[in-house]
Amino acid sequence: MQNPAERINELTDLLNHYNHRYYQDSVSEISDYEFDTLLKELAELENQYPDLRREDSPTLRVGGGITKNFETVTHRYPMLSLGNTYNEQDLRDFDERVQKGLYGEAYEYICELKFDGISLSMTYENGVLKRAVTRGDGTRGDDITANVRTIKSLPLKISSRTQNSDSPLTAHQLPITNFEVRGEGFMPISSFEKLNKDLEAADEPTYANPRNAASGAFKLQDSAESARRGLDCYLYAFLSDDEVFETHEQSLLTLKTWGFNVSPGWRKCADIDEVLAYIHEWETKRHTLPLATDGIVIKVNSMAQQRELGFTAKSPRWAISFKYKAENKAGVLKSVSYQVGRTGALTPVANLDNLNGDGKGLQLSGTRVKRASLHNANEIERLGLMLNDVVFVEKGGEIIPKITGVDVDARSNRLLSPIVYPTHCPECGTELVRKETEANHYCPNERGCPPQLRGKVEHFIHRKALNIDSLGEGKIELLFDKNLVQIPADLYDLTYEKLFGLEKVITDEETGKTKKIGFKEKTVENILKGIEQSKNVPFKQVLFGIGIRFVGATVAEKLAAYFRNIDALMAADFEALCNVPEIGGKIAQSIVDYFSEESNRDYIGRLRAAGLQFETDDVPVVAESNALEGKSFLYTGTFAGMTREELEAKIEANGGKLLSGVSAKLNFLIVGEKPGASKVDKATKLNVKMISEEEFLGMLSVD
Numbered sequence: 001m002q003n004p005a006e007r008i009n010e011l012t013d014l015l016n017h018y019n020h021r022y023y024q025d026s027v028s029e030i031s032d033y034e035f036d037t038l039l040k041e042l043a044e045l046e047n048q049y050p051d052l053r054r055e056d057s058p059t060l061r062v063g064g065g066i067t068k069n070f071e072t073v074t075h076r077y078p079m080l081s082l083g084n085t086y087n088e089q090d091l092r093d094f095d096e097r098v099q100k101g102l103y104g105e106a107y108e109y110i111c112e113l114k115f116d117g118i119s120l121s122m123t124y125e126n127g128v129l130k131r132a133v134t135r136g137d138g139t140r141g142d143d144i145t146a147n148v149r150t151i152k153s154l155p156l157k158i159s160s161r162t163q164n165s166d167s168p169l170t171a172h173q174l175p176i177t178n179f180e181v182r183g184e185g186f187m188p189i190s191s192f193e194k195l196n197k198d199l200e201a202a203d204e205p206t207y208a209n210p211r212n213a214a215s216g217a218f219k220l221q222d223s224a225e226s227a228r229r230g231l232d233c234y235l236y237a238f239l240s241d242d243e244v245f246e247t248h249e250q251s252l253l254t255l256k257t258w259g260f261n262v263s264p265g266w267r268k269c270a271d272i273d274e275v276l277a278y279i280h281e282w283e284t285k286r287h288t289l290p291l292a293t294d295g296i297v298i299k300v301n302s303m304a305q306q307r308e309l310g311f312t313a314k315s316p317r318w319a320i321s322f323k324y325k326a327e328n329k330a331g332v333l334k335s336v337s338y339q340v341g342r343t344g345a346l347t348p349v350a351n352l353d354n355l356n357g358d359g360k361g362l363q364l365s366g367t368r369v370k371r372a373s374l375h376n377a378n379e380i381e382r383l384g385l386m387l388n389d390v391v392f393v394e395k396g397g398e399i400i401p402k403i404t405g406v407d408v409d410a411r412s413n414r415l416l417s418p419i420v421y422p423t424h425c426p427e428c429g430t431e432l433v434r435k436e437t438e439a440n441h442y443c444p445n446e447r448g449c450p451p452q453l454r455g456k457v458e459h460f461i462h463r464k465a466l467n468i469d470s471l472g473e474g475k476i477e478l479l480f481d482k483n484l485v486q487i488p489a490d491l492y493d494l495t496y497e498k499l500f501g502l503e504k505v506i507t508d509e510e511t512g513k514t515k516k517i518g519f520k521e522k523t524v525e526n527i528l529k530g531i532e533q534s535k536n537v538p539f540k541q542v543l544f545g546i547g548i549r550f551v552g553a554t555v556a557e558k559l560a561a562y563f564r565n566i567d568a569l570m571a572a573d574f575e576a577l578c579n580v581p582e583i584g585g586k587i588a589q590s591i592v593d594y595f596s597e598e599s600n601r602d603y604i605g606r607l608r609a610a611g612l613q614f615e616t617d618d619v620p621v622v623a624e625s626n627a628l629e630g631k632s633f634l635y636t637g638t639f640a641g642m643t644r645e646e647l648e649a650k651i652e653a654n655g656g657k658l659l660s661g662v663s664a665k666l667n668f669l670i671v672g673e674k675p676g677a678s679k680v681d682k683a684t685k686l687n688v689k690m691i692s693e694e695e696f697l698g699m700l701s702v703d
């Protein structure tokens with residue numbers, strides 16, 4: 001057996017790693033349940049061997065951190081975590097501790113839903129929103145006011161209506177005007193789904209769940225982009241220097257009258273049994289809410305009693321959270337279907353039913369589950385799946401259900417058959433290929449496979465490409481069905497006459513509901529207007545929209561700035577392309593291959609004839625010297641003498657290469673004011689030379 005010291009070390013390192021990934025990178029490498037189980041194991045070991053507890057133990061600290069991408073703000077009142085449990089007995093133990101701590105005084109609880117997003121603290125001065133800060137490490141957080149201000153439901157200035165009168169209270173009439181409110185910033189499930197669809201269309205990585213998506217959105221540098229992500233916030237706490245409220249209940253009611261978005265689901269409970277009833281009631285009901293929740297928060301109602309009970313290093317003694325385990329059910333794998341995505345990648349999808357086999361699917365976390373993604377052939381192999389197997393299906397914070405295992409014991413009396421992976425594309429019949437380095441099989445028929453063609457048009461109209469938002473997925477399907485559009489260039493041949501009156505009934509695969517879409521006058525005018533306006537979209541977006549493999553929005557921007565027009569780009573050979581800052585061999589080869597095909601050149605010709613922008617009118621980078629030739633740079637933070645754009649232009653104008661991340665290839669990291677900790681850390685580890693703004697400018701003057 002491992003000795004306790006080793007295990008404590010191992011757990012501390014592991015949990016600190018998961019915390020970093022979760023809070024800094026918005027990624028969950030393991031489930032919350034697994035994380036909490038490991039944390040509990042560590043806490044118990046530390047209890048037994050207090051001397052072995054490390055100073056950086058995750059049991060002592062709130063998990064988050066500050067990012068240095070934002071101004072750091074010290075919290076007036078620390079922002080702590082919550083103790084958590086997954087079972088009733090722990091809750092009863094908590095209740096007993098409260099009882100003891102209050103020496104027999106009567107007490108009651110408030111139960112609230114536990115919203116799954118990120119904690120926010122908002123400071124109001126004279127009734128006006130001054131600052132919004134993340135929890136960070138509990139003592140200091142990131143100032144993300146600009147992003148939080150994009151939440152429409154959050155009052156920027158308090159005006160409230162009293163119970164008896166309809167006239168708004170001014171700030172002066174409020175009992176208190178300097179205070180802090182706390183709440184959970186979240187992304188509604190509908191916004192989350194829309195965002196992921198958008199990201200997918202732009203070839204960018206998607207988020208595993210709404211929490212990670214919210215966390216990412218609140219920490220964007222560009223608040224206009226935050227605004228587009230549809231964030232929201234529920235408030236659940238009030239803090240001030242004076243004792244304003246006697247109970248938590250009063251504070252919630254008052255916050256509501258002041259115009260704050262307080263979740264309506266909370267309830268006062270007289271004892272722990274009522275708390276448990278609340279927990280059972282919401283176990284499935286919570287799935288009908290428009291946002292993700294992962295449990296219940298239980299708080300002692302009286303503020304005086306809260307003060308009496310106090311805090312541990314990490315969390316209040318007067319509150320605890322009860323977390324629901326991801327629900328797991330057994331079902332039957334009826335069949336596997338195969339979907340072809342817009343890149344031609346094949347995804348196997350499990351078709352499931354309940355054990356009764358009545359065709360109704362599995363009732364899981366409040367929804368009916370009939371399908372689960374199997375990702376790729378490796379996953380099927382890893383699970384050892386056979387058709388007609390009894391499988392365990394889980395639906396957690398991940399929203400999309402997954403198969404977690406096979407009930408091998410159930411096999412003896414079942415008729416099983418192997419899953420035969422297709423050799424040909426189910427959509428177009430072309431033989432599938434599988435590259436050595438990739439897990440997925442692909443259909444190589446880029447130019448004839450219907451989902452791939454549709455995908456290209458969807459990519460073309462994307463906001464970051466030609467931005468034709470009057471055409472959605474359903475409308476494109478209709479255009480495909482009627483043979484009006486095959487490739488994006490066909491969009492420019494559409495006319496009012498061709499579009500008017502088109503109709504189609506669409507059936508939702510999940511719900512079976514049907515909906516009719518038809519092109520009436522207004523729709524047609526909008527579509528044509530959107531297409532017309534796309535002719536003004538800048539070259540870099542057109543280049544992205546064309547859909548050359550590996551040419552994402554950022555690469556397209558670099559190429560457009562460097563070559564300035566399509567002719568120069570098409571004329572560039574592999575070497576010339578590799579000379580462009582940040583363009584590597586893989587991208588260069590893909591571009592060369594693309595333009596070597598006649599059909600692609602014809603396609604560009606058609607788009608050009610339609611009047612799209614194929615040259616850029618941004619100010620070009622004028623070469624100044626070759627002082628930086630052969631050297632690569634990256635910067636972090638802000639600079640006194642120039643903007644980031646000017647710095648980038650300086651690097652390029654003097655022959656330097658700008659890299660997008662810290663790697664062993666990087667020669668210099670230019671470190672400005674408030675540098676990013678992760679870049680500096682990584683540069684230190686990799687021994688990358690770090691220089692100041694002055695040192696960089698000094699490099700320019702030497703010959």
Ligand SMILES: NC(=O)c1ccc[n+]([C@@H]2O[C@H](COP(=O)([O-])OP(=O)(O)OC[C@H]3O[C@@H](n4cnc5c(N)ncnc54)[C@H](O)[C@@H]3O)[C@@H](O)[C@H]2O)c1
Pocket residue numbers: 018019022023027028029030031032033035036062063080081082084112113114115116117118119120135183184236297321
């Ligand atoms: N999967 C992973 O890799 C990983 C890594 C780190 C942490 N985690 C998870 O995160 C947890 C720790 O996160 P945490 O410290 O934020 O604790 P927590 O999320 O378990 O609870 C505290 C938070 O709950 C939120 N909350 C939501 N509704 C609330 C309400 N009505 N009242 C009060 N607070 C409410 C607040 O933001 C508060 O900060 C872990 O227990 C684990 O489950 C997972």
Ligand SMILES: [Zn+2]
Pocket residue numbers: 340425426427428429430443444445449450
């Ligand atoms: Zn195909």
